[in-house]
Amino acid sequence: MGLDFTVVPPFAGALLTGALWTIAITVSGAVLSFFGGIVFAVIALYAPLVVRLPFRLFAWLFMGTPLLLQLFLIYFGLIQIGVDLPAFVAGVIGLGLHFAVYNSDIIQAGIRAVDIGQYEGARTLGLSRLQTLRKVVVPQAIRSVVPPIGNNMIALLKDSALVSVIGVAELTLSSQMAISRTFRPFEFYVAAAACYYVINLGLEAGLRRIERRIQIAR
Amino acid sequence: MIRVFPFFLEAAWVTIQLAVLSGAMGLACGALGAAARLSRSPALRFAGAAYVSVIRGTPALIQVFILYFGGPQVGIQLDAFEAGVLALGFNIGAYMTETMRGAIISVDRGQTEAARTLGLSRFETFRSVTLPQALRLMIRPLGVNINALIKGTALVAAISVVELTYTAQRYIGSTYKPFEMFLLAGVLYMAIIYVTGLGVNWLDRRAALR
Amino acid sequence: MTDRPIIDIRHAAKSYGTLEVLKDISLQVKKGQIVAIIGPSGSGKSTLLRAINDLDPLTSGEVWLEDAQVNKKLPTRQYEAHINSVRQNIGMVFQHFNLFPHLNVRDNITLAPKMLKGISKAEADQLAVEQLNKVGLLDRIDYYPSQLSGGQKQRVAIARALAMKPKVMLFDEATSALDPELVEEVNLVMKQLAEEHMTMIIVTHEMGFAQDVCDRVLFMDQGVVVEEGPPEVIFKTPANERTKNFLRKHLKGQN
Numbered sequence: 307m308g309l310d311f312t313v314v315p316p317f318a319g320a321l322l323t324g325a326l327w328t329i330a331i332t333v334s335g336a337v338l339s340f341f342g343g344i345v346f347a348v349i350a351l352y353a354p355l356v357v358r359l360p361f362r363l364f365a366w367l368f369m370g371t372p373l374l375l376q377l378f379l380i381y382f383g384l385i386q387i388g389v390d391l392p393a394f395v396a397g398v399i400g401l402g403l404h405f406a407v408y409n410s411d412i413i414q415a416g417i418r419a420v421d422i423g424q425y426e427g428a429r430t431l432g433l434s435r436l437q438t439l440r441k442v443v444v445p446q447a448i449r450s451v452v453p454p455i456g457n458n459m460i461a462l463l464k465d466s467a468l469v470s471v472i473g474v475a476e477l478t479l480s481s482q483m484a485i486s487r488t489f490r491p492f493e494f495y496v497a498a499a500a501c502y503y504v505i506n507l508g509l510e511a512g513l514r515r516i517e518r519r520i521q522i523a524r
Numbered sequence: 525m526i527r528v529f530p531f532f533l534e535a536a537w538v539t540i541q542l543a544v545l546s547g548a549m550g551l552a553c554g555a556l557g558a559a560a561r562l563s564r565s566p567a568l569r570f571a572g573a574a575y576v577s578v579i580r581g582t583p584a585l586i587q588v589f590i591l592y593f594g595g596p597q598v599g600i601q602l603d604a605f606e607a608g609v610l611a612l613g614f615n616i617g618a619y620m621t622e623t624m625r626g627a628i629i630s631v632d633r634g635q636t637e638a639a640r641t642l643g644l645s646r647f648e649t650f651r652s653v654t655l656p657q658a659l660r661l662m663i664r665p666l667g668v669n670i671n672a673l674i675k676g677t678a679l680v681a682a683i684s685v686v687e688l689t690y691t692a693q694r695y696i697g698s699t700y701k702p703f704e705m706f707l708l709a710g711v712l713y714m715a716i717i718y719v720t721g722l723g724v725n726w727l728d729r730r731a732a733l734r
Numbered sequence: 735m736t737d738r739p740i741i742d743i744r745h746a747a748k749s750y751g752t753l754e755v756l757k758d759i760s761l762q763v764k765k766g767q768i769v770a771i772i773g774p775s776g777s778g779k780s781t782l783l784r785a786i787n788d789l790d791p792l793t794s795g796e797v798w799l800e801d802a803q804v805n806k807k808l809p810t811r812q813y814e815a816h817i818n819s820v821r822q823n824i825g826m827v828f829q830h831f832n833l834f835p836h837l838n839v840r841d842n843i844t845l846a847p848k849m850l851k852g853i854s855k856a857e858a859d860q861l862a863v864e865q866l867n868k869v870g871l872l873d874r875i876d877y878y879p880s881q882l883s884g885g886q887k888q889r890v891a892i893a894r895a896l897a898m899k900p901k902v903m904l905f906d907e908a909t910s911a912l913d914p915e916l917v918e919e920v921n922l923v924m925k926q927l928a929e930e931h932m933t934m935i936i937v938t939h940e941m942g943f944a945q946d947v948c949d950r951v952l953f954m955d956q957g958v959v960v961e962e963g964p965p966e967v968i969f970k971t972p973a974n975e976r977t978k979n980f981l982r983k984h985l986k987g988q989n
Contacts, residue, residue: 309597370714372678375706378693383702427832430787431846431898432822434814441845445836467583471682478586492594499582499590506581
C-alpha cells in the first residue's frame with residue numbers, strides 16, 4: 307500500500323478545527339502554568355512551613371512522574387471520587403499544573419537572583435513586603451525567566467497532544483478520527499505533525515518578539 | 525494495593541527496558557546528530573539541523589504514532605514495544621544532539637587554538653583535547669535528557685505497551701483508589717529516576733577527578 | 735522652632751556574634767540640620783545610618799523619629815505596618831542607587847506615592863515632574879534606568895525619595911560608586927536640598943563636601959563616635975589622634 311496524501315485535503319476542515327483546539331488548550335494551559343508558576347514560587351519561597359511542606363511534596367510528585375500519568379489521575383481518577391471534569395478542563399488543569407511546577411522552579415531562581423538592593427530600595431520607600439514582591443521583585447524576576455518559561459510553553463504545546471488520550475478533540479484526536487474513516491495513519495499523522503510544526507514556528511516567533519520587547523524595556 | 529503490586533513491578537521492568545534501550549539509541553543518534561551539525565559539509569549540517577528542528581518541533585506522541593501505525597504503509601512492521609523504543613530513541617536523540625553540540629562548542633576556543641599551534645590535526649585536536657573536556661560538560665545535561673526520557677516512556681501507553689503508566693491507568697480507572705494507584709506508579713518512576721540520578725552523579729564525580 | 739530632635743538615637747548598639755559594630759552611640763538631629771558621618775570603612779557609619787530606618791536592626795538601644803519609636807518591638811504583623819509608615823517619612827539614597835530597572839524614571843518616582851498615598855495617576859505624574867525638575871532631569875522622564883549615567887541614576891533616586899515628602903533624608907555614600915566626573919552633579923543636588931533646609935544625614939567619603947555643606951560632622955571609628963563638632967573644628971583643629979590620622983590620609987587624596 308503506497309502513500310497517497312490526496313486523502314488529506316477532504317479532512318482539512320476537521321484538522322483545522324483540531325488545530326484550533328490545540329491552540330486553545332495550549333494557550334489556556336500556558337496561562338495557567340505561568341500564573342500558577344508565580345503562585346507556587348511565592349509559596350515555595352515565602353509561605354509558612356505548614357503550607358510549604360505539602361506543596362513541596364506535591365511539586366516533587368509532579369516533577370517526578372510522567373504528564374500522561376497525571377492526566378490519567380486527573381481525568382479518570384477524579385471521576386472515581388465523584389469529580390467529573392470535562393476532558394478539556396482536565397487537560398488544561400493537567401498541562402497547566404504540570405508546567406506550573408516547572409515554571410515555579412525557574413521563577414524561584416529568578417526571584418533569588420533579584421538584587422538585595424531592590425528590596426531595600428522598595429522597603430525604605432515604605433512599601434510592604436507584599437507590595438515589594440508584587441511591584442518590584444516579581445516583575446523583574448519575570449523578565450529574567452521569560453526565555454526558559456518560553457521553552458516550557460513550547461514543550462507544553464507538544465505535550466498537548468497527550469490530552470487526545472483522555473478524549474479532547476484536538477489536533478491528534480482529529481487526525482485519529484480521520485484515520486478511522488480512511489485507514490491512512492501515515493498520511494494523517496504526518497499532516498498533524500506538519501500542523502504542530504507550523505503552530506510551533508508561530509509560537510517561537512511570538513516568544514522571540516516578547517523577549518525582544520522585554521529587552522528594550524530595561 | 526498488595527494485590528496489584530506485582531503487576532506494577534512487572535510494568536516498571538518494562539519501563540526500565542524502554543528507557544535503557546531508547547536511551548542507548550538516543551545517545552547514538554545524539555552523537556551522530558552533533559557530528560552532523562558540527563561537520564564541515566553543508567549538506568550534513570543541514571540534515572542535522574533538520575533532524576533537530578523536525579523532531580523537536582512536533583509531539584513525540586505523533587512520532588510514535590507515525591512509526592507504529594504508519595510504518596506498515598511504508599513496509600516497516602514493528603510490534604508496539606519495538607516501535608516505542610525506536611521512536612523514543614530517535615526523539616530523545618534530537619535533544620541529545622543539542623546537548624552534545626552545546627557542550628562541544630562551549631569548550632574554550634583557546635583550547636583548540638593551543639592544540640592546533642602545537643601541530644595537532646583538526647581530528648586529533650578534537651579527539652584528544654576538545655572531546656574529553658566536552659564529555660565532562662555534557663554528563664549533567666544528558667542526565668536531564670535521560671530524566672525527561674524516563675518520564676517520556678509513559679506515552680507508549682498510548683500504543684498499549686504494558687508499561688508503568690498503562691498499568692497505572694488500568695487500575696486508576698477500575699479501582700476506587702485512584703490516588704493510591706497514582707502514588708504507587710509515581711514512587712516507582714521516582715525510584716527509577718533516583719537510581720539513574722545516582723549513576724549520573726557518579727559519572728560526573730569520576731569525570732571531575734581527572 | 736522647638737528644640738525637639740527629628741531623629742533621636744539613644745544608646746544604639748549592634749553586634750554580630752562577638753563582633754561589636756556599634757557601641758553605645760547616641761545622636762540627636764534637629765530639624766533642618768545637616769549631619770555628616772565620616773570614618774574609615776568598617777567603622778560602623780553605614781550600619782548606624784541603616785539602623786535609622788531599621789534596615790539593619792539594632793541589638794539594643796532606641797531610634798526615634800519625632801515622637802515615634804522606629805525600632806519598636808512589636809509582633810511581626812504590627813511591626814510591618816508600623817515600619818512601613820515610619821519609612822515613608824525617611825528618605826534613603828543608596829550607594830548603588832537601587833532604582834527599579836523594570837520601571838521608567840516616572841514610574842520609579844511614582845510607584846510608592848501611588849501605592850501608599852492613594853494619589854491619582856495625574857497627581858503622581860505631576861509629582862514626578864516637580865521632583866525631576868528639582869534634580870534637573872525632566873527630559874529623562876520616559877527613560878529607563880539602564881539608559882542613564884550613574885550621576886543621573888543617583889539624581890533620579892534622590893527624586894524618588896523626595897517624592898514621598900520625607901522629614902529626613904539619609905544618604906549612604908551616595909557618590910562613592912560614581913565616576914569622579916559625575917560626582918559634582920549629585921553634590922549640587924544635595925547642596926540645593928541643604929539650602930532648602932532639608933534635614934539630612936550623610937555618610938560620605940567626600941571631606942570637601944562635608945566641610946562645605948554640613949552643620950555637624952561625626953567622626954566614627956570601630957563602632958564609636960570618636961569626635962564630633964562643627965566642620966571647621968573637626969577639619970581644622972581635630973582633638974583626637976585617630977581623627978587627625980584619618981583626615982591626614984583623606985584630605986591629602988582630595989586636595
